[in-house]
Amino acid sequence: MEFIDNLSLGFSVAMMPINLLYCFAGVLLGTLVGVLPGLGPLATMSMLLPLTFGLPPTSSLIMLSGIYYGSQYGGSTTAILINLPGEASSAVTALDGYQMARKGRAGPALAAAALSSFFAGTVATVLIALVAQPLTKLALKFGPAEYFSLMVVGLISSIALASGSLLKALAMICMGLLLGLTGTDIYTGLPRFTFGSAEMLDGIDFVAIAVGIYGTGEILRNLEHPLTGEATVAKVTNIWPSRNDLKRIVAPTLRGTVIGSLLGILPGGGALLSSFVAYNVEKKVSKRSEEFGKGAIEGVAAPESANNAGAQTSFIPMLSLGIPSNVVMALVIGAMIMQGIQPGPNVAVTNPDMFWALIVSMWIGNAMLVILNLPLVGMWVSFLRVPYGILFPAIVAFCCIGVYSVDNSSFSIYLVTISGLLGYVLVKLDCEPAPFVLGFILGPMLEEHLRRAMLVSGGDPLVFVTRPISAALLVIAAVTLYVVSRPNVAKTRESVFEEEGV
Amino acid sequence: MNGKDIASGAFFVLIGLAYMWMAWADLPIGNTLEMGPGYFPMVLSGILVIFGVAIGVRGFVNAHGTEFGRVPWRAVVMMSLATLVFAAFFDRLGLLPGVFVLSFLTALSSSRNSILGAAITSLCIAVFCSAVFGYGIGLPVPIIGPLFGF
Numbered sequence: 001m002e003f004i005d006n007l008s009l010g011f012s013v014a015m016m017p018i019n020l021l022y023c024f025a026g027v028l029l030g031t032l033v034g035v036l037p038g039l040g041p042l043a044t045m046s047m048l049l050p051l052t053f054g055l056p057p058t059s060s061l062i063m064l065s066g067i068y069y070g071s072q073y074g075g076s077t078t079a080i081l082i083n084l085p086g087e088a089s090s091a092v093t094a095l096d097g098y099q100m101a102r103k104g105r106a107g108p109a110l111a112a113a114a115l116s117s118f119f120a121g122t123v124a125t126v127l128i129a130l131v132a133q134p135l136t137k138l139a140l141k142f143g144p145a146e147y148f149s150l151m152v153v154g155l156i157s158s159i160a161l162a163s164g165s166l167l168k169a170l171a172m173i174c175m176g177l178l179l180g181l182t183g184t185d186i187y188t189g190l191p192r193f194t195f196g197s198a199e200m201l202d203g204i205d206f207v208a209i210a211v212g213i214y215g216t217g218e219i220l221r222n223l224e225h226p227l228t229g230e231a232t233v234a235k236v237t238n239i240w241p242s243r244n245d246l247k248r249i250v251a252p253t254l255r256g257t258v259i260g261s262l263l264g265i266l267p268g269g270g271a272l273l274s275s276f277v278a279y280n281v282e283k284k285v286s287k288r289s290e291e292f293g294k295g296a297i298e299g300v301a302a303p304e305s306a307n308n309a310g311a312q313t314s315f316i317p318m319l320s321l322g323i324p325s326n327v328v329m330a331l332v333i334g335a336m337i338m339q340g341i342q343p344g345p346n347v348a349v350t351n352p353d354m355f356w357a358l359i360v361s362m363w364i365g366n367a368m369l370v371i372l373n374l375p376l377v378g379m380w381v382s383f384l385r386v387p388y389g390i391l392f393p394a395i396v397a398f399c400c401i402g403v404y405s406v407d408n409s410s411f412s413i414y415l416v417t418i419s420g421l422l423g424y425v426l427v428k429l430d431c432e433p434a435p436f437v438l439g440f441i442l443g444p445m446l447e448e449h450l451r452r453a454m455l456v457s458g459g460d461p462l463v464f465v466t467r468p469i470s471a472a473l474l475v476i477a478a479v480t481l482y483v484v485s486r487p488n489v490a491k492t493r494e495s496v497f498e499e500e501g502v
Numbered sequence: 503m504n505g506k507d508i509a510s511g512a513f514f515v516l517i518g519l520a521y522m523w524m525a526w527a528d529l530p531i532g533n534t535l536e537m538g539p540g541y542f543p544m545v546l547s548g549i550l551v552i553f554g555v556a557i558g559v560r561g562f563v564n565a566h567g568t569e570f571g572r573v574p575w576r577a578v579v580m581m582s583l584a585t586l587v588f589a590a591f592f593d594r595l596g597l598l599p600g601v602f603v604l605s606f607l608t609a610l611s612s613s614r615n616s617i618l619g620a621a622i623t624s625l626c627i628a629v630f631c632s633a634v635f636g637y638g639i640g641l642p643v644p645i646i647g648p649l650f651g652f
Contacts, residue, residue, distance in 0.1 A: 051639065054639070165507075165557070167553055167556055167557050167560070168510060168553075168557060170553055171510075171514045171550055171553035171554060171557065174514075174518075174546050174547075174549050174550040174553065175514065175517055175550060177546050178517075178521050178543060178546050178547060178550070181542070181543055185529075185539035187539065188530070188538070188539050190528075190529060190530075190539050192525075192528075192529060192539055192543070193521070193524055193543075216581055216585065219577070219581070219611075220574060220577055220578060220581065223574040223577040223611060223612055224571065224572055224573070224574050388612075389609065389612050389614050389615045389619070389623075390623050392608065392609075392611070392612070393604075393605040393606075393608040393609040393620070393623055393624060393627060394605070394623075394627050396581065396584065396585070396604065396605065396608045397601050397604055397605045397608070397627050397628075397631055398631070400585060400588050400589075400592075400604055401601065401631060401635050401641070404592065404641075404643075405635070405639070405641055408641075408642055408643075410589040410590070410592055410593065411589075413585055413588060413589035413592070414585075414586070414589050416585055417582050417585040417586055417589070420581070420582075420585070421578070421582060424578070426510070428506075428570065428571070428573070429506045429509055429510040429513070430506050430510070430568070431510055447542045450537070450542060451537045451541075451542070454534055454535060454536075454537060455535065455536065458535060459533065459534040459535030459536075460534075461534060
């Protein structure tokens with residue numbers, strides 16, 4: 001009955017008008033961001049982070065999450081209508097979705113995407129509610145050694161998501177960890193790596209780093225290849241899928257949901273990986289595999305359900321363990337810390353109303369998205385015509401004001417300039433920024449648990465392998481590292497990211 | 503030869519050495535029982551140097567290089583200039599002129615934006631931001647700053 005009680009607590013908080021409002025604002029912005037080319041959920045979330053400080057923590061987290069899963073919906077709209085995935089995770093949707101649109105079946109493709117996403121979102125919400133609680137209870141038994149090992153798992157699995165060289169991803173983690181240590185040492189009070197600057201005593205502002213890398217850095221990348229003119233937008237006539245269409249999407253949606261839910265839970269998983277795997281599985285098991293790539297509705301339903309399920313279940317490690325499984329979750333953790341909430345298993349105990357309201361809001365948000373996306377698709381299509389030349393100065397303006405408003409100081413804006421340039425150069429050198437950002441977030445926590453674990457064990461480093469949970473976690477990290485480094489896996493990883501144009 | 507590997511390897515080694523030196527010079531290292539503030543950075547920067555060397559060596563051994571691609575120099579310069587000017591003068595310029603200058607310089611990053619087009623776009627952005635952040639959210643920065651004699 002605890003499950004029902006928790007959900008009803010969640011409903012009572014999530015249905016409060018203010019939270020409904022911010023949930024709506026989140027999914028609306030998310031859809032918009034997903035539709036607008038060259039503006040991803042990461043840039044938007046970092047831009048809006050400062051604005052959410054004034055809100056109650058629950059409302060701000062509800063809104064930030066809404067942006068994330070809302071962008072999955074919006075991204076699929078552009079993938080289907082103009083063959084330009086607004087989000088990387090919708091890239092595979094474009095394969096069959098756009099072909100359907102060219103055959104005049106844009107409506108059913110959009111409906112298949114929305115309905116399968118909604119179904120997946122509902123299942124994922126229930127799954128989060130079921131799994132997060134027991135995991136939290138397990139995590140409450142964790143000591144510093146377990147936490148240290150858990151974070152190592154989180155960091156190592158972030159590599160699975162990074163494209164390109166394994167060594168570079170590992171180096172990026174180390175660099176992120178080092179940068180994260182900037183500021184006053186908590187044990188001795190000594191300033192570290194602050195270059196004598198008083199502004200850096202509290203550490204480097206995370207928002208400035210995120211905005212630099214994913215805001216201005218990303219714009220520099222987009223300006224390498226100026227987006228060419230207006231895209232031809234497929235006409236949407238009849239939205240509703242035929243009965244035959246509906247029959248065809250049931251099984252792919254179910255399979256996509258299962259795949260997405262599982263891959264989302266894995267640290268390092270999330271929407272991107274899920275959609276790709278679901279599409280390939282569907283292509284293998286489908287009786288109509290020869291139709292794939294030519295407008296098979298299954299090829300829309302499977303990845304769309306998977307990316308939505310994956311986007312949502314990636315909240316599980318974040319909510320129950322305080323470990324971000326991808327950069328979006330790292331941003332949510334950053335938001336929590338700034339709201340004064342220490343992320344970790346304690347969140348469900350100390351802030352049960354926030355915890356459960358966030359989970360329930362995801363389901364409400366998904367329902368809002370179906371309503372927003374199907375009847376209003378015409379409105380979203382018109383946003384596709386916003387030229388990038390107008391968009392990017394606005395993005396930079398919002399980013400800079402947002403960063404300034406964190407502590408009303410210009411210092412962070414200089415950091416945006418530096419991290420934007422640094423992020424751009426690193427991407428040019430084929431170094432993905434995601435492991436760097438995760439390392440930056442986890443750096444201080446990783447060190448704190450390491451030092452505490454060593455104190456507790458009397459300076460014996462074997463503590464990490466003699467405690468069973470910690471040892472198991474380190475084995476997982478080692479296996480992940482081994483699997484990712486296998487030449488054939490490395491090659492598949494490469495092709496995944498090449499095809500998706502990430 | 504792979505120029506990207508060599509360059510990024512060198513970069514990682516450089517950063518690693520810099521951190522190592524800073525940790526060594528300024529911070530007590532401690533021992534495994536009671537780690538000083540320099541212990542963890544020391545270990546990390548050591549690992550970073552090792553990875554950097556490995557990446558660099560691989561760059562020399564690797565047979566095929568990769569394209570560096572084109573760099574939008576104009577955008578790099580204009581966007582950096584825009585954010586630096588904004589950081590330096592935002593307080594004194596105020597919200598409306600500050601955002602206008604920021605957006606205007608940024609808009610000129612792209613050669614597709616004409617001067618006039620950039621000015622119109624920036625004016626709209628500046629007015630919108632002044633309304634939202636100044637009146638709406640109440641950012642403690644005047645709409646028109648002290649630089650203009652108000």
